[in-house]
Amino acid sequence: MDKDLMRSSFSRRCDYLLILRVLILRRKNPKKWRVLSKLQSHEESRGPGTEAHEEMEAVKQYLGSLLSLDQGSAEALPKVCGLIDVNALESNPPEGSAAIYETACLLEHRCVANTRYSFELDEQARPRINVYAVTDIKKYVELSILVELCEGDHLSTTYTHVLWATRVRREHLLATKYFSCRCERCADPTELLSAGEVAQLTDRLGEEVDAAMSAADKDIMSDLLFRLTVLLHPCHQHCLTIGHSLMQLLPADDPKKAELCQRMIDTIALVDPYGARLSLYRAIALRELSMCPGQDRNELLFKAIQALRYEPPHSASGLLAKVILAEI
């Protein structure tokens, strides 16, 4: 999943479908196109020599004969690809589809967001987005009754992966959204206690992590995690990636399992305090911890269900909530 996010690739057909739909909308519905075309598309940063330009050329080739029917569409293609890349959200359900939401896409980015969103299908089976503000008063407030928030508060979401380290998040944001994040988490030299990296070394370790993840073997993962924690902070993204899988592979009576679960829960409390993006990670860690000896099983399972309470019922998270409910 992380690799897909890093590449933001245009290789799948559903991506071509969205491009086609926007090109058709441009011709058939000038009013909506005017609204859409006012969103940022960053064409100035997507010229020849960039990955975005290569992807756009691939689209042009794929849609070749269709584009040749309409000169205007061919000319609008770079802008359309930019609009989609910069503004579209992957909606769920249905799995893998993407959409641009006129208001929701205006939410600013912060690496610790104060809104969360979920999707539900409307009567025409289109994924409708629901955005909730999560505030310091620890209360979820529907965006539509924004009046309850303090005047001047900015609403934010996260355009990148919350568990990634600062350098990786910032590189990803610069490469795909064309800005350098300067939020409080990025400005924190301790990276909310998860810092301490040297670029080349961590990249090499990242390759080892990828290899261990595809092997999915608990002995390989345990060995790598031991080596990683000698070099990196235990809350570094590489340790957490391995830890997330390893905690699910270790038997309940292995004390390492409880330790990994607790570390994941504590880290999520720091980087995603309002449950904006990592509710599935949190629920999995709570459930795995509930299996370990000496834990209050029912309390942890209850907390896991609480973490998933806003997830759509047919998503992976929604299905996990049902499994956990049956376990209580």
Ligand SMILES: [Zn+2]
């Ligand atoms: Zn940031």
